[in-house]
Amino acid sequence: MTRMATSGAVRRPRAPHPASVVALVLAWWRTVVLVLWAAGWFAALAVHGGGSWHFFATGGRVLADLDDGTTAGLHVYAEHPLLQIGPVALGLAWALTQLSAGHGLLAAEALGTASGAAVVVLVHGIDGRLRRRRGTAARKGAEGPLLLATACFTPVWLYAAISSAHLDDVLALTFCVIALSCVLSDHPAWAGVAVAAAVDSKPWALPVTVVLLALPGLRSRAIGVGAAVVGVTAGWLPFFVADPQTIRAMHYTIVNRPLSGLHLLDPRAARTPFWDRPLQTAIGLVLGGVAVWRRRTTGVLLLVMASRLALDPGTNRYYTAGLAAGALLWDVAGSRRRWPWWSLTVVLALHLARWVPALDPLHGSAMIAFALAATYVILVGPLRAERPPTIPSGSAGAAPLHRWAMLTVTSGRAARSGGAGGGRTDLRSSRTAAAGWRL
Numbered sequence: 001m002t003r004m005a006t007s008g009a010v011r012r013p014r015a016p017h018p019a020s021v022v023a024l025v026l027a028w029w030r031t032v033v034l035v036l037w038a039a040g041w042f043a044a045l046a047v048h049g050g051g052s053w054h055f056f057a058t059g060g061r062v063l064a065d066l067d068d069g070t071t072a073g074l075h076v077y078a079e080h081p082l083l084q085i086g087p088v089a090l091g092l093a094w095a096l097t098q099l100s101a102g103h104g105l106l107a108a109e110a111l112g113t114a115s116g117a118a119v120v121v122l123v124h125g126i127d128g129r130l131r132r133r134r135g136t137a138a139r140k141g142a143e144g145p146l147l148l149a150t151a152c153f154t155p156v157w158l159y160a161a162i163s164s165a166h167l168d169d170v171l172a173l174t175f176c177v178i179a180l181s182c183v184l185s186d187h188p189a190w191a192g193v194a195v196a197a198a199v200d201s202k203p204w205a206l207p208v209t210v211v212l213l214a215l216p217g218l219r220s221r222a223i224g225v226g227a228a229v230v231g232v233t234a235g236w237l238p239f240f241v242a243d244p245q246t247i248r249a250m251h252y253t254i255v256n257r258p259l260s261g262l263h264l265l266d267p268r269a270a271r272t273p274f275w276d277r278p279l280q281t282a283i284g285l286v287l288g289g290v291a292v293w294r295r296r297t298t299g300v301l302l303l304v305m306a307s308r309l310a311l312d313p314g315t316n317r318y319y320t321a322g323l324a325a326g327a328l329l330w331d332v333a334g335s336r337r338r339w340p341w342w343s344l345t346v347v348l349a350l351h352l353a354r355w356v357p358a359l360d361p362l363h364g365s366a367m368i369a370f371a372l373a374a375t376y377v378i379l380v381g382p383l384r385a386e387r388p389p390t391i392p393s394g395s396a397g398a399a400p401l402h403r404w405a406m407l408t409v410t411s412g413r414a415a416r417s418g419g420a421g422g423g424r425t426d427l428r429s430s431r432t433a434a435a436g437w438r439l
Contacts, residue, residue, distance in 0.1 A: 030147055034120075034154070041155050042113060045162040050105040052318075053165040057104060059083045060094030074242035077249040084252060087235050088200040089168035105165060112161025115174040119157070119325055120150050122177045126298065127333040129184050146332060149340035152347040153328040159351070160321035169318065172202035173325045176301055180211050180329075183297070188215050188224035195224075196231020207284025207304045214297045250277075256313040261371075263313070264364040272313045283307045290379055298334035299378035302326030302342070310371035315363060320351045323370075336382065345370065 062080065065072035071079040076090070083090070096111065097104030124146070161170050175198035182191035191212055198205035212224040239246045253272035256263050266273065284304040291299045305322035312319070323346045331340035349366055353359045 030143065033147070034150055037151055038113065038116070038154050038158065041158045042109075042162060045158055046109060049109060049162045050165045051163060053105045053108065055083060055085065056090065056093035056108070056165070056167055057097065059085055059090045060092075060097065060104075063087070063090045064094045074239050075246075077239050078243040078245035081249040081252040084203075084249065085168045086172070086199070086201040086203060087239070088197055089171055089202065092171070093167055108165055108167050109162045112165070112167065112170045113158065115170050116154065116157040116161060119174055119177050120153065120328070122181050123329050123332050126177075126181055126184055126329070129181075130298070130333055145339050149328055149331045149343045152340060152343035153324045156324035156347055156351045157321050160318035164316070164318035166318050166321075168202045169321060172198045172205045173301075173322055175201060176205055176208045176211075177325065177329065179208065180297065180301070183211050183214050183224070186216060186220065188212070188220040189227045191215065192224040192227025192229075193231055195228040196235065199228075199232050200235035204280070204308060206281055207288050207308075208300060210285060210288035210292055211297055211300050213289065213292045254314050257315045259315040259360055259363045260313050261310040261364040261367045264368065265311070269313070276311060276313065280308045280311050283311070287375060287379070294379060296334060296378055299326075299330050299374075302330045302374055303378055306367075306371035306374045310368045317351065317354050320346055323350060330378070334378070342374070 059076065059080065062072045063076045067073075069075075077083065093104060093108065096107040100107040157170075160166050175194045179191050179194035179198065182188075182194055195205070195209050195212060198208060209225075209228055212228060213221060215221045215224050251274075256266070256269045256271055256273075262269070262273075262276065284307050287303040287307055288300040291297060291303055302323070303326075305326045309319055309323065324343065327340070327342035327346045331337070331343050335342065350363075350370065353366075354363065
């Protein structure tokens with residue numbers, strides 16, 4: 001009877017633990033700070049925003065004019081080669097103008113701001129997913145550095161999304177981060193679609209396709225690459241079929257500015273050399289491929305953007321948005337450093353420094369030095385591995401390697417705890433270390 005009464009008693013809800021309440025308050029406090037920080041930058045940049053929106057307004061209108069069979073519709077790139085904007089970005093620019101009753105710029109700025117928030121959320125999700133795969137906990141006291149990395153990213157991104165209103169770069173970068181998130185989630189088809197959407201928004205995103213090689217297994221890679229090929233073909237082939245002169249857009253050149261890294265390397269070139277764009281793409285593919293091979297996929301975006309800008313004839317200030325996104329991803333999910341040094345370098349040395357005329361002569365060399373440093377650190381330097389070495393099951397060396405993994409985990413814990421409890425083996429952690437992860 002007593003047992004029945006006890007089991008039938010209504011349990012009172014337990015009061016939340018004070019530590020949980022404090023953690024929740026701190027989490028909300030950080031969110032509020034970041035929202036206010038972004039709102040302040042939005043208000044400041046929107047006053048004179050939309051510097052390049054006329055390209056999107058004109059291109060979207062011309063693309064949508066399907067009745068004009070000679071200079072508009074699918075002839076847009078043949079007749080207007082200066083529109084170095086992908087069809088996805090042009091189509092979306094036209095749609096935003098129609099849906100917002102003519103306020104396309106405001107709609108694009110709002111979309112760009114929301115895309116920046118999505119990038120931050122995705123990057124933090126990628127970091128959490130990689131930590132679970134590695135079987136490691138979040139770094140102690142990492143809230144401050146993560147907050148700082150996001151704070152560095154915000155003004156650079158919003159400059160591209162609001163002041164310049166470059167919808168194509170905003171979309172391409174967002175889709176690149178989405179693609180990496182899909183790769184980590186083992187969604188090969190969606191990863192391929194995201195890569196294709198990035199290339200269809202801005203062609204410079206082509207080297208980022210190497211992240212598809214980080215998918216687990218040959219079948220998944222084939223699905224991802226196949227989806228990307230189909231998506232890119234569907235986006236660009238109709239323009240080449242309708243008007244072969246679309247090839248003119250691929251040969252469009254811009255002035256080789258004195259501030260650029262390309263001018264430092266080739267001062268005699270007045271405009272974009274014929275070899276520059278192919279070399280940018282090739283270097284991005286090679287560096288990104290090596291990063292995937294070295295299991296440092298979170299550094300692909302930073303390598304692609306840094307190598308591209310080091311060899312680019314243009315020096316537009318919104319270009320650094322790609323570096324900011326790559327640096328945020330690397331600082332949060334890839335680097336071993338506690339503080340976001342790459343994000344700090346981008347916002348201070350490569351972005352805000354552009355408003356100091358005395359530093360202009362250093363911009364080209366700073367961009368080249370940044371690219372070289374990023375290449376060395378990401379591809380050569382010691383890092384947190386994205387997965388431990390895979391141990392073939394049933395092999396002769398599996399048992400010794402398994403014991404080695406157990407010893408490594410135990411020794412690491414003993415070192416962190418100062419030797420207390422160091423002799424106790426956590427079987428679950430050892431299995432995690434020995435099993436290996438894909439990426």
